[in-house]
Amino acid sequence: MEAYPKQTTRLFKFLIILLLLVVLIESEGQLASVVMNIEHGTWHILLKMVLVLSACSLVYILFRKFKQLETAEREIRQIAYYDLLTGLPNRRYFMDSFTMKLNNLQQTNGSLMAVMFIDLDQFKWVNDSMGHEAGDLLLVEVVNRMKRCVRHKDFLARLGGDEFVLWLPDLEIAEDAQYVAKMIVETLNMPVYLQDREVRITPSIGICMYPEHGSDINVLMKNADMAMYHAKVNGGNSYQIYRPAMEKRVNNYFQIVSEFHKSLFRKEFELYYQPRIDFKTGRLESVEALIRWNHPERGLIMPMEFISIAEESNFILPLGEWILKEACRQNKMWQDRGFPAVRVAVNVSVKQLQQPDFARKLRDIMEETGMDPERLEIEMTESTLMTDTNQMLITFEELKKIGVYLSIDDFGTGYSSLSYLKRLAVHALKIDRSFIRDLPEDEDSVTITEMIIGLAHNLRLEVIAEGVETVQQHNFLLERGCKKAQGYLYSKPLTESQLAEMLGTSGLHFGPVIETEDVYVG
Structure with missing residues (x-):
């Protein structure tokens, strides 16, 4: 050089x-x-x-x-x-070396290779909330951990920001690249301590194989990048191997991102509400707000098609604020019309909770809409608890002062500890539908569900089952002491007008009913 x-x-x-x-x-x-x-x-x-x-x-x-x-x-x-911060080769060095190696391989019919694109999922938040010095320290730690996962002859380079590329030459089989990717995911999942705070960082990794997925450097880099985006829009903290079908998915990603803000301005988003019932009385206990997108060309779009993209593109911040405000506004409207009191649960993303002023924004929404805090439930996923525990403790303390109800969604799928449940003082645990789905036949699902119900009782927390679709599931949960549930067995998600009509006619009793073949898409 x-x-x-x-x-x-x-x-x-x-x-x-x-x-x-x-x-x-x-x-x-x-x-x-x-x-x-x-x-x-x-x-x-x-x-x-x-x-x-x-x-x-x-x-x-x-x-x-x-x-x-x-x-x-x-x-x-x-x-x-070279990159001055990490000491790794930079993009220029990588491209020069990789081009030379590819030319040699093409002349000699060389061996199997892999190219990995590695992107850090929460790095921007660390930079924004903790400062660039903390971000630099985090990058150095990430590099040190990744170096322990690769061989001496592997080539790790920093492309810029929180993006890295890893070149794995002389592989025996394609699964070798997956093994390395899995090791990187696992080692980066371990907590990092910055400024006396525990931070968790996760990677999104895309894998492209030579010569199967391309023999030109630009094609290989593009395909690895595309696979990485596929991993990221599916929630991150994982790896994906390139497939030709991904190109359509990535194009869809950028199309949706380009339409987000216009859709919010044009009021294309709408809230549906799925009732929760009390097992003892069969009456409506609360409702969960579920977002839908009424697209002018594509029709009704379910959240599974755009929420992960909203998370990745940070559109979740304005969208999440709109959901909170709209749920509070509609609930206050029901209250003003004299309907029975009902609590509305709103899913809040980790990016919203990581905002230092989230509690202040929520307090402003409550004051603006006149909503009673006791009628609002904030739901967060279990993994949210471990993202930045110190900030979460501060935010939870502020939310408790406001007086809202707090619950942990998808409980049993993450890695929270009992000490955090106690310190954060949540009110309820929701059993993830993946465990409910196989009840009562699957032994593992039975064991996990019984453990969660027992844990909730021992911690004096309410427990809510989501995704109940059969009478057998209903009976199993009732016998084990689960007090509340939601699912298509009782009601599909309702529009605001449908729920208002139900509240107005006192149609608040729900028994197990099987009257639709719809599949849950909440």
């Missing part, structure tokens, strides 16, 4: 020094012949000493200059080809 080969540089130095010595010796010989005619030989000796010392001084000066030149060359090369 130098401007000229090292061997040429050294030969050039040697020839210069040799030429100078020859000139000096020749000059000394000529001067010496003149001095021979001088009566006093002392002058000849002195002159010879001066010439030798001059030659030595000149050689020393030249060596120092050459040394400075070499140092400057190394510094220039370091800046040009």
Whole structure:
């Protein structure tokens, strides 16, 4: 990568020094012949000493200059080809090296290789909330961890920001690349301690194989990047192997992102409400607000098609604020019409809770709409608790002061500890539908569900089952002491007008009913 080969540089130095010595010796010989005619030989000796010392001084000066030149060359090369923060090769170095390697492989029908794109899912939040110094420390720690997952001959480079590329040469089978990706995901999932705070960072990784997925460097890089985006829009903290069908998905991603803000302005989003029932009385206990997108061309779009994209693009912040405000406004409207009191549950994303002013924004919404805080439930996923525990503790304390109800959604699918449940003082746990779905036949689902119900009772928390669709599931939960549930067995999600009509006619009793073949899409 130098401007000229090292061997040429050294030969050039040697020839210069040799030429100078020859000139000096020749000059000394000529001067010496003149001095021979001088009566006093002392002058000849002195002159010879001066010439030798001059030659030595000149050689020393030249060596120092050459040394400075070499140092400057190394510094220039370091800046040009390496990332100054992490010490990793940069994009330019990677592209040059990878291009050369690909050319050699194409000439020799080379071996199997993999290219990985690695992106950090929560890095922007660390930079924004904790400062760039913390972000730099996090990047260095991430690099150190990834280095422990790769071989000596593997090539890890930083493309910029929180994006990295990993080149795995000489693989035996494609599964070797998946094994490395899995190790990176696992090692980056371990907590990092920054500024006396526990932070969890997760990666999204895309894998592209040579020569199966391309033989040109630009194609390989594009496909690895596409696979990485596929992992990210599916929630991150995972790896994906490139598939040709991903291109359509990525194009859809960017199309949706481009339409988000216009859709919010045009009021294309709508809230549906799914009733929750009390097992003992069969009456409506509360409702969960579920977002829908009434697209003018594509029709009704379910949240599974756009929520993860909203998370990744940060559109979840204005959308989440709109959902909170709309749910509070509609609930206050039911209250003003004299309908029975009902609590509305709103799912709040980790990015919303990570905002230092989230509690203030919520308080402003409550004041603006006149909503009673006791009629609002904030739902968050279990993994949210471990994202930034210190900030979560602060936010939860502020939410408790406001007086809203707090619940943990999808409980049993994450990695929260009992100590956090106690410190955060939540009111309820929701059993994830993945455990309810296989009840009562699947033994593992039975065991996990019974453990969650028992844990909730021991911690004096309410427990809510979501996704109940069969009478057998209903009976199993009732027998185990689960007090509340929601699902298509009782009611599908209702529009605001449908729910208002139900509240207005006191149609608040729900028994197990099976009257639709719809599949839950909440």
